[in-house]
Amino acid sequence: MKFQGSENYVATQDLMLAVNASITLKRPLLVKGEPGTGKTMLAEEVAQTLGMPLLQWHIKSTTKAQQGLYEYDAVSRLRDSQMADVDGGERVKNIHNYIVKGVLWQAFTSEQPVALLIDEIDKADIEFPNDLLRELDRMEFYCYETRELIKARNRPLVFITSNNEKELPDAFLRRCFFHYIKFPDADTMKKIVDVHFPTLKSELLTAAMKTFYDVRNLPGLKKKPSTSELLDWLKLLVAEDIPLEALQSADNKVSVPPLVGALLKNEQDVTLFEKLVFMNQRNR
Numbered sequence: 001m002k003f004q005g006s007e008n009y010v011a012t013q014d015l016m017l018a019v020n021a022s023i024t025l026k027r028p029l030l031v032k033g034e035p036g037t038g039k040t041m042l043a044e045e046v047a048q049t050l051g052m053p054l055l056q057w058h059i060k061s062t063t064k065a066q067q068g069l070y071e072y073d074a075v076s077r078l079r080d081s082q083m084a085d086v087d088g089g090e091r092v093k094n095i096h097n098y099i100v101k102g103v104l105w106q107a108f109t110s111e112q113p114v115a116l117l118i119d120e121i122d123k124a125d126i127e128f129p130n131d132l133l134r135e136l137d138r139m140e141f142y143c144y145e146t147r148e149l150i151k152a153r154n155r156p157l158v159f160i161t162s163n164n165e166k167e168l169p170d171a172f173l174r175r176c177f178f179h180y181i182k183f184p185d186a187d188t189m190k191k192i193v194d195v196h197f198p199t200l201k202s203e204l205l206t207a208a209m210k211t212f213y214d215v216r217n218l219p220g221l222k223k224k225p226s227t228s229e230l231l232d233w234l235k236l237l238v239a240e241d242i243p244l245e246a247l248q249s250a251d252n253k254v255s256v257p258p259l260v261g262a263l264l265k266n267e268q269d270v271t272l273f274e275k276l277v278f279m280n281q282r283n284r
């Protein structure tokens with residue numbers, strides 16, 4: 001079982017190494033990186049190339065660890081008990097009917113090995129990672145309501161992603177294999193764009209990439225545009241049939257690119273960029 005990248009996903013050598021290391025160690029792979037650097041897609045692609053179903057758990061600020069294990073739906077049970085004619089009251093007697101299985105339960109009891117994605121773990125409160133330590137370590141947990149131990153038949157391949165909004169606890173980090181997806185350099189980015197737009201004219205791509213990295217390297221930006229924003233922008237440039245000249249001025253000076261709203265997402269950043277263009281033009 002080895003991951004070697006895929007047709008739809010450009011994986012650098014060190015990323016492939018990290019994926020395979022976590023498979024070998026049987027530890028969760030913790031993937032960090034700026035939003036839009038392909039963390040979620042990595043889990044999807046690895047699962048697909050290894051032929052495993054992927055169970056996804058998208059974390060929100062209100063998500064609790066227990067929801068990944070199971071929840072006991074006491075309200076439905078009470079309601080059913082008040083309308084005793086449901087199945088002649090049979091349903092109410094069996095507590096299993098009111099246990100809502102979470103992703104970890106599903107992953108642990110699946111017949112075939114599965115991949116499990118815990119996406120954007122840094123969205124939850126600080127207790128969340130700690131609350132999952134034991135379950136991810138031992139690959140088992142106890143359901144008190146039904147008095148059963150849920151134990152993994154096959155160890156799932158676990159991916160955990162983080163956008164770095166919060167620090168994760170040390171005890172949690174110790175149990176993971178860690179990889180930081182660096183922002184792609186120009187070569188890697190060309191390959192990524194190529195996957196999405198195989199027929200894009202190379203002059204347009206070169207000009208667009210230059211503008212993109214110029215914008216990205218602007219000091220003081222609040223939110224740097226990422227891979228997915230570059231892809232959105234290219235899609236628009238193609239759809240709107242923007243000519244090459246609109247992207248590059250003859251003297252190679254910076255200008256405000258067309259459809260800049262795909263790249264810069266707040267007014268301060270747009271203003272900053274316009275100021276820079278203005279200063280550039282005065283210095284001619």
Ligand SMILES: Nc1ncnc2c1ncn2[C@@H]1O[C@H](COP(=O)(O)OP(=O)(O)O)[C@@H](O)[C@H]1O
Nearest residue numbers: 008009010035036037038039040041192227228
């Ligand atoms: N290495 C890559 N190869 C191919 N496409 C990529 C790559 N990295 C990012 N993308 C594109 O960027 C989009 C955003 O990726 P995503 O996995 O959602 O980022 P993240 O989860 O890190 O925020 C993807 O849908 C994909 O189109």
Ligand SMILES: [Mg+2]
Nearest residue numbers: 039040041119
């Ligand atoms: Mg994501």
